[in-house]
Amino acid sequence: MTVRTEELILNVGPQHPSTHGVLRLILHLDGEVITKAIPVIGYLHRGTEKLAENLNYTQIIPYTDRMDYVSAMTNNYVLCHTVETAMGIEVPERAEYIRVICMELQRIASHLVWWGTYLLDLGALSPFLYAFKDREDILNFFNELTGARMTYNYMRVGGVKWDVPDTWIERVKDFVQYMKKRVDEYEALVSGNEIFLNRVKGIGIIDAKTALDYGLSGPALRSAGVKWDLRRNEPYSIYDRFDFDIPVGKTGDCLDRYTVRIEEIRQSLRILEQALAQFPSDGEIMGKVPRVIRPPEGEVYVRIESPRGEIGCHLVSKGKQEPYRLKFRRPSFWNLQILSELLVGESMSNLIAILGGTDIILGEVDA
Amino acid sequence: MTRFMEDSLGWLNFGVFAASAVALLFIVLFVVCYLIYFERKFIGWMQYRVGPNRVGPFGLLQSIADVAKLLLKEDVIPKRADRDLFVLAPVLTFIPAFTVLAVIPYTEELYFTNLNVGVLYYIAVSGISIIGIVIAGWASNNSYSLLGAMRSGAQMISYEIPLVMSILGTVLISGSMNIRTIVIEQEGWFWNWNIFPQIIGFLVFMVAAVAELARTPFDLPEAENELVAGYHVEYTGFRFAFFMLSEYVYMIAMSGLATAIFLGGWHAPAPFLDFIPGIVWFLLKWAFCVFFLFWLRATMPRVRIDQLMTFGWRYLIPLSLVNIFLTAIIMQIVR
Numbered sequence: 001m002t003v004r005t006e007e008l009i010l011n012v013g014p015q016h017p018s019t020h021g022v023l024r025l026i027l028h029l030d031g032e033v034i035t036k037a038i039p040v041i042g043y044l045h046r047g048t049e050k051l052a053e054n055l056n057y058t059q060i061i062p063y064t065d066r067m068d069y070v071s072a073m074t075n076n077y078v079l080c081h082t083v084e085t086a087m088g089i090e091v092p093e094r095a096e097y098i099r100v101i102c103m104e105l106q107r108i109a110s111h112l113v114w115w116g117t118y119l120l121d122l123g124a125l126s127p128f129l130y131a132f133k134d135r136e137d138i139l140n141f142f143n144e145l146t147g148a149r150m151t152y153n154y155m156r157v158g159g160v161k162w163d164v165p166d167t168w169i170e171r172v173k174d175f176v177q178y179m180k181k182r183v184d185e186y187e188a189l190v191s192g193n194e195i196f197l198n199r200v201k202g203i204g205i206i207d208a209k210t211a212l213d214y215g216l217s218g219p220a221l222r223s224a225g226v227k228w229d230l231r232r233n234e235p236y237s238i239y240d241r242f243d244f245d246i247p248v249g250k251t252g253d254c255l256d257r258y259t260v261r262i263e264e265i266r267q268s269l270r271i272l273e274q275a276l277a278q279f280p281s282d283g284e285i286m287g288k289v290p291r292v293i294r295p296p297e298g299e300v301y302v303r304i305e306s307p308r309g310e311i312g313c314h315l316v317s318k319g320k321q322e323p324y325r326l327k328f329r330r331p332s333f334w335n336l337q338i339l340s341e342l343l344v345g346e347s348m349s350n351l352i353a354i355l356g357g358t359d360i361i362l363g364e365v366d367a
Numbered sequence: 368m369t370r371f372m373e374d375s376l377g378w379l380n381f382g383v384f385a386a387s388a389v390a391l392l393f394i395v396l397f398v399v400c401y402l403i404y405f406e407r408k409f410i411g412w413m414q415y416r417v418g419p420n421r422v423g424p425f426g427l428l429q430s431i432a433d434v435a436k437l438l439l440k441e442d443v444i445p446k447r448a449d450r451d452l453f454v455l456a457p458v459l460t461f462i463p464a465f466t467v468l469a470v471i472p473y474t475e476e477l478y479f480t481n482l483n484v485g486v487l488y489y490i491a492v493s494g495i496s497i498i499g500i501v502i503a504g505w506a507s508n509n510s511y512s513l514l515g516a517m518r519s520g521a522q523m524i525s526y527e528i529p530l531v532m533s534i535l536g537t538v539l540i541s542g543s544m545n546i547r548t549i550v551i552e553q554e555g556w557f558w559n560w561n562i563f564p565q566i567i568g569f570l571v572f573m574v575a576a577v578a579e580l581a582r583t584p585f586d587l588p589e590a591e592n593e594l595v596a597g598y599h600v601e602y603t604g605f606r607f608a609f610f611m612l613s614e615y616v617y618m619i620a621m622s623g624l625a626t627a628i629f630l631g632g633w634h635a636p637a638p639f640l641d642f643i644p645g646i647v648w649f650l651l652k653w654a655f656c657v658f659f660l661f662w663l664r665a666t667m668p669r670v671r672i673d674q675l676m677t678f679g680w681r682y683l684i685p686l687s688l689v690n691i692f693l694t695a696i697i698m699q700i701v702r
Contacts, residue, residue: 010510032514032672123583123669129414195584196668348514349587349671 007035010348014043018121018352021362023336027343027351034351037343039336044366052326057083057157057293060326065151067330068364070113073099073106073142074306076155078328081236082302082313083157084287086295094283095159096238100275101172102142102154103237104268108179109138110307111261111268114359118258119190121356122199127190134182137175144168158289169279176272183265191262200254204342204354207252214338217331218309219264220358223249223256230305241278242271254357261359264307294319308332308359332364388479391468399615400430406661413665440604445508448601452506457602457609460499463492464613464620471623472547474633474645485546486538489624490531493579496613497523500588500598503610507601515597518672519581519588525679526578526585532687533571536694537561537628546624550632557636562629567690569629571683573659576621578675580614582660584667585675622656630656 008029014022022043028036048067052060057079064075077099084091091099116131139149144165146152154161190196206216211224221228229246231239247263249256295317303312309331316325335358342354404419404427411418419426444453470485472478482488497520504516538544540561541552553560562569578585589597599610626632630652633645670678 008510008513010514029510119668123586124667125410125583126414126665129416133415190668193668195670198674199668199671347671347673 018356020117020360023360023362032347034343034346037340039339041365044362046367048367049326049328052323054322056321061155062151062153065153066363067328067367068306068308068332068361069150070361071106071110071307072150072152073102073154074304074311076152077103078302078304078311078313080155080157081304082300082315083293083295085302086298086300086315086317089158089287089289091159091287092284094280095285095287097275097279098160098164098285099155100237100239101272104272104275105138105141107268107307108265109135111265114261115186118356121352122196134179141168141172156286157293159286163285169276173276176269176276180269183262187262197255199353200258203254203350204357205251205253206338206342211252215334216309216338217334219257219260220309220335222247223260224252225249230303230310236304242274244270254353257357292321294321303329306331308361309335328367330364330367332360336360336365392465395468395616395619398619399612400434402615402618402657404430409661410665434608437604437608442606443603445601447508449506449508452502456499456503456506457606459502460496461609461613463495464616467492467620470546471620472550472627472632473649477646478547481545481547483545486534486544490527493617494527503602504598509601512598512600515588515600519598522581522585522587522675523579525676526575529571529679529683529687530575530579532684532691533568533575534628535691536565536568539691539694539698540564546627550627553631554634555638557631560629560631565629567686571687571690572625572629575683576625577660577663578679580617580621583664584670586669587672587675618657618660622653625656626652
């Protein structure tokens with residue numbers, strides 16, 4: 001008698017606890033080993049770029065909040081900065097400092113979400129709640145500053161919408177000190193755990209060439225050993241004033257992506273410390289911006305470092321109030337492309353470790 | 368109980384046993400409800416949360432409400448499921464969970480059978496549950512449940528071997544497979560408890576027991592982040608409750624077994640503390656074992672299936688064999 005074996009086709013998502021939103025994967029399984037993986041995206045597509053063509057620039061800002069909803073501040077910034085670059089607007093120093101403080105706090109919040117959910121994916125329940133407790137503090141700061149917890153709509157072309165409330169800076173300073181201790185605690189809790197190490201070490205290895213070929217950016221690229229951080233390589237805003245390191249990995253496995261992100265939290269805290277110390281005591285928060293924002297005819301591309309990688313904004317202007325074409329380079333979308341190659345030959349459990357390690361936000365993938 | 372057990376079978380002792388079995392059933396159901404409550408509370412506290420606190424004072428009625436919800440839910444059987452097996456599976460998982468409770472001696476007087484192969488009975492009967500789980504996974508006709516069931520089958524069969532072999536050391540020491548005799552042999556100060564001479568056996572037993580119960584870090588069969596819910600993904604309402612129930616009853620039973628075999632059962636840690644009734648000591652030790660399981664759940668990530676298998680076959684089984692060997696040699700020398 002011959003035994004007939006069949007390929008098992010498993011549909012993972014869009015409703016699955018570990019696809020971080022509405023990613024769908026069609027997996028061909030041989031036992032528990034993946035022979036083929038086809039990602040299906042678009043379940044969260046809202047047509048941000050098309051909608052932007054009928055909106056003026058201030059109206060587009062709330063749409064950017066909703067792309068990478070875990071890191072709305074950097075999205076706000078990339079749009080505002082693109083328009084400022086196109087029009088040559090000077091941003092006052094105080095506003096720049098507020099922006100940097102917000103973006104770095106946001107980076108920490110975003111990495112905390114990643115840290116918590118990644119460990120949740122690997123089966124550890126508690127880190128998720130520890131991370132969210134600390135993230136809550138950051139969201140409270142943002143809430144006080146902007147009136148919103150996730151979709152801030154805070155930055156404007158030429159500056160920011162609101163000035164910092166009283167004692168806000170002092171309290172953020174306290175938080176930075178507190179958070180430093182917390183990061184050490186997190187490392188003590190998780191990073192040395194034998195089970196955790198076994199789950200992530202040597203899993204989902206990306207070498208530097210493949211990473212560059214696929215256009216990866218952010219921690220995914222740096223974990224492969226490529227020292228590339230736009231805050232350092234193409235300094236924007238006032239990042240050239242701060243002293244910080246760029247953590248890189250060696251092997252490009254999931255563990256490296258983990259350590260790079262944990263280290264980035266520390267570096268963000270360092271930047272925050274310096275920015276808070278240098279924070280100008282008074283000044284304008286809005287630059288001189290014409291009443292109607294009309295970037296001159298032409299094209300401009302601006303890219304910055306979001307928590308997930310290089311977020312770029314390509315603006316084609318015909319000199320009107322609305323952009324002729326607005327294109328966002330969303331790092332999650334680019335980082336996701338490598339997934340179907342990485343997954344072949346891995347097991348179902350490794351799928352979760354690899355997908356979680358990529359840190360995608362589906363709102364950004366689908367835009 | 369001893370008196371009734373020694374009599375020949377008659378209506379009186381049959382009635383006593385039937386009544387106490389029903390009483391035990393209800394006690395166990397009650398305990399399960401509050402185990403779930405305490406699990407949620409403890410883990411909540413460990414995670415800066417408050418846990419359930421809405422239903423009843425301190426949320427004490429939360430589990431009751433959950434059970435009521437499950438009872439009132441619509442009973443869904445997937446169209447393409449194997450209907451008969453689908454219905455049979457939860458029952459097959461649930462019955463052995465309760466029957467193993469018969470051999471746990473709670474105190475010197477309170478036990479349900481004085482079986483001279485108690486250890487063997489426990490292992491053999493609890494093995495039946497796996498069949499229920501595999502059937503559930505197969506009958507659901509769902510890829511996730513199939514994967515979950517296959518994992519469960521592999522995991523539980525693999526870990527049953529070290530589980531049995533880790534107990535064998537204590538069987539050698541006390542010279543009996545009767546759990547009650549094993550407990551009686553551990554009388555006296557706490558260093559007479561089997562945990563001290565059998566420390567390797569105890570460690571292997573705890574690891575294998577956690578795997579056998581499919582609790583974190585070995586909760587692969589229902590790894591919710593990978594397989595959504597594993598073998599019971601298609602089950603709803605009371606059929607699902609049966610799986611949950613048997614899982615928790617096994618937790619009770621396994622903690623009871625650990626208490627009896629390794630932690631000296633109803634014995635006080637020191638003879639002068641004997642004035643406290645045995646049931647209190649039993650419950651204290653049992654509660655410690657249960658708490659240990661909760662604690663693990665709040666702390667550990669999940670291992671991967673191949674790592675789990677390697678760990679079981681390559682480390683636990685040889686370790687438990689070494690333990691039997693050492694015990695046998697030392698027993699010979701001492702004697």
